[in-house]
Amino acid sequence: MRRLKKRAEFQAVARGARSARRGFVLQSAVVDDAEAEPRCGFTVTKKVGNAVVRNRVRRRLKEALRLEAERVARPGRDHVLIGRRESLDLSFATLRADLLGAFAQAHKTLAKIEKSEGAPRRSQDRHANEGHRDKTPGTAG
RNA sequence: CCAGUCGGCCGGGCGGCCGCUCCGGGGAUCUCCCCGGGGAGGAAAGUCCGGGCUCCACGGAAAGACGGUGCCGGUCAACGACCGGCGAGGGCGACCUCAGGGAAAGUGCCACAGAAAACAGACCGCUCCGCCGCGGACGUCGGAACUCUCCGAUGUCCGGUCGAAAGACGGAGAUCGCCUUCGGGCGGUUCCGGCGGAGCAAGGGUGAAAAGGUGGGGUAAGAGCCCACCGCGGACCCGGCGACGGGGACGGCAUGGCAAACCCCACCGGGAGCAAGACCGAAUAGGGGCGGCGCGGGCUCGCAAGAGUUCCAGUCUUUUCCGGACCAGUCGCCCGGGUUGGUUGCGCGAGGCGUCCGGCAACGGGCGUCCCAGACGAAUGGCCGCCACGUGGGCGAAAGCCCGCCAUACAGAACCCGGCUUACAGGCCGACUGGCUCA
Numbered sequence: 001m002r003r004l005k006k007r008a009e010f011q012a013v014a015r016g017a018r019s020a021r022r023g024f025v026l027q028s029a030v031v032d033d034a035e036a037e038p039r040c041g042f043t044v045t046k047k048v049g050n051a052v053v054r055n056r057v058r059r060r061l062k063e064a065l066r067l068e069a070e071r072v073a074r075p076g077r078d079h080v081l082i083g084r085r086e087s088l089d090l091s092f093a094t095l096r097a098d099l100l101g102a103f104a105q106a107h108k109t110l111a112k113i114e115k116s117e118g119a120p121r122r123s124q125d126r127h128a129n130e131g132h133r134d135k136t137p138g139t140a141g
Numbered sequence: 142c143c144a145g146u147c148g149g150c151c152g153g154g155c156g157g158c159c160g161c162u163c164c165g166g167g168g169a170u171c172u173c174c175c176c177g178g179g180g181a182g183g184a185a186a187g188u189c190c191g192g193g194c195u196c197c198a199c200g201g202a203a204a205g206a207c208g209g210u211g212c213c214g215g216u217c218a219a220c221g222a223c224c225g226g227c228g229a230g231g232g233c234g235a236c237c238u239c240a241g242g243g244a245a246a247g248u249g250c251c252a253c254a255g256a257a258a259a260c261a262g263a264c265c266g267c268u269c270c271g272c273c274g275c276g277g278a279c280g281u282c283g284g285a286a287c288u289c290u291c292c293g294a295u296g297u298c299c300g301g302u303c304g305a306a307a308g309a310c311g312g313a314g315a316u317c318g319c320c321u322u323c324g325g326g327c328g329g330u331u332c333c334g335g336c337g338g339a340g341c342a343a344g345g346g347u348g349a350a351a352a353g354g355u356g357g358g359g360u361a362a363g364a365g366c367c368c369a370c371c372g373c374g375g376a377c378c379c380g381g382c383g384a385c386g387g388g389g390a391c392g393g394c395a396u397g398g399c400a401a402a403c404c405c406c407a408c409c410g411g412g413a414g415c416a417a418g419a420c421c422g423a424a425u426a427g428g429g430g431c432g433g434c435g436c437g438g439g440c441u442c443g444c445a446a447g448a449g450u451u452c453c454a455g456u457c458u459u460u461u462c463c464g465g466a467c468c469a470g471u472c473g474c475c476c477g478g479g480u481u482g483g484u485u486g487c488g489c490g491a492g493g494c495g496u497c498c499g500g501c502a503a504c505g506g507g508c509g510u511c512c513c514a515g516a517c518g519a520a521u522g523g524c525c526g527c528c529a530c531g532u533g534g535g536c537g538a539a540a541g542c543c544c545g546c547c548a549u550a551c552a553g554a555a556c557c558c559g560g561c562u563u564a565c566a567g568g569c570c571g572a573c574u575g576g577c578u579c580a
Contacts, residue, residue, distance in 0.1 A: 003518080004518075005517095005518050005519095006518080007518080009518095010518080041518070043518080050552075050553090051186095051552080051553050052551095052552055052553055054553095055522090055553065056522095059522055059523070060522090060523070062160095062161095062522085062523085063159090063160075063522070063523040063524080064523085066159090066160065066523085067159080067160095067523085067524095088547080089547075092523070092524060
């Protein structure tokens with residue numbers, strides 16, 4: 001799965017579905033292009049801990065996602081994983097299981113939204129944000 | 142063996158599976174695969190100093206402001222760092238800690254306590270002289286003063302001492318002289334108390350600190366007033382590159398502490414930072430530079446065009462002085478800026494390792510050898526097994542076995558170096574000091 005890197009992209013995903021677990025929060029959103037390659041970004045704020053702790057949280061999430069990518073990814077969907085300090089208390093197997101569950105819930109919610117809105121979203125919606133910078137401190141990946 | 146001081150180092154190892162990033166090679170040819178190699182730290186941290194690098198400013202001189210540093214010598218690209226030494230303080234010692242000079246250039250501060258905190262001073266105290274000596278309250282008379290008040294005599298009341306009482310009273314002991322009715326009386330000296338005057342700073346007490354210390358002489362009591370020793374200042378001499386050390390004629394006790402209060406002295410310092418800076422591309426809007434021609438403001442005259450003028454203001458350059466630039470317009474030529482994205486800056490370096498030489502050392506030099514992270518929503522990882530070591534528990538005679546510890550700290554490069562500071566589980570090595578025991 002490819003990475004999200006632009007601030008605007010993160011903000012677009014933040015307006016979508018949320019699914020919280022003990023170790024992380026998953027944000028998901030639908031992209032205009034239904035065939036687009038799925039993407040995912042990571043956010044770990046300074047509240048989580050110092051640089052070493054933040055790196056470890058992000059790297060474990062990243063690895064779990066890599067291992068589950070095939071079962072989780074669907075075209076036309078963007079995601080953001082927000083890491084929490086509690087994720088370090090979970091075993092890696094639990095983390096992977098939680099990830100699977102969260103994605104399943106997210107895809108369900110997104111499907112419901114698409115149905116109720118009827119028409120697919122247009123491109124103006126995604127680029128409507130003015131993109132002015134409100135600096136949120138944080139490390140993302 | 143115990144206790145301790147200083148310095149240096151490590152801060153998990155091996156392996157498996159699956160990944161990330163960079164470089165080289167190869168294959169594919171539109172971004173994928175294969176092979177090989179590199180891939181976090183001693184502090185990468187805090188961002189406290191010093192540099193490199195980049196851009197901006199930049200003509201000179203002087204002055205000022207601000208900031209920093211401060212024993213001496215050395216090292217270094219440089220430093221506020223490091224090394225060696227000097228001085229002071231602490232420790233039995235190895236060793237550790239601190240620090241520029243000036244308080245006699247000036248201003249200022251010294252809480253509390255204490256009499257007094259700096260041109261010394263005088264609470265208690267010590268000494269000499271003079272006067273007075275039942276106490277208190279309220280009156281009267283006289284005198285001094287003429288505002289308070291002070292002195293003398295005396296009355297009433299209350300209290301005290303002596304006495305059996307009436308009454309008396311200048312407190313108490315000693316001593317001397319005279320008188321004596323032998324009870325004592327009078328006078329003098331001394332002691333005690335009060336008041337006043339003068340001298341003193343030894344002692345007490347306070348304090349972080351009290352104006353040299355101890356002893357003796359001296360004195361009315363005292364005092365560097367005098368003397369001895371110690372301390373202090375110190376011309377000069379000797380040693381040292383120097384900080385400084387040793388000696389010291391002589392002086393004769395002065396010059397309390399704080400400069401991390403202001404300050405004075407010496408030296409150093411332009412500003413901003415890789416989000417520096419450079420390059421590439423599209424749309425849009427019209428900005429900048431250079432050169433030519435040419436030009437200002439004030440005042441006076443004039444209706445105006447314009448003319449005259451021993452006038453030179455204003456802005457910028459930290460300030461001042463000198464100097465410079467700018468302060469109409471027009472023509473020609475040339476080139477961009479902002480936003481977003483990409484590329485670059487971006488790692489051969491005050492470089493690492495080994496060895497030899499010089500130096501007490503910091504460090505310097507020679508030779509050999511190696512190429513050793515380069516991300517950018519930010520790679521350097523995830524999971525597992527075995528071992529090592531630590532620790533807790535269980536079993537066992539022991540060897541050992543089993544189980545647990547989020548077991549194994551602090552912490553993640555962001556342009557790069559040299560330092561400093563701070564954080565750090567556990568462990569290793571070396572040198573040295575003081576003890577104890579054995580030979």
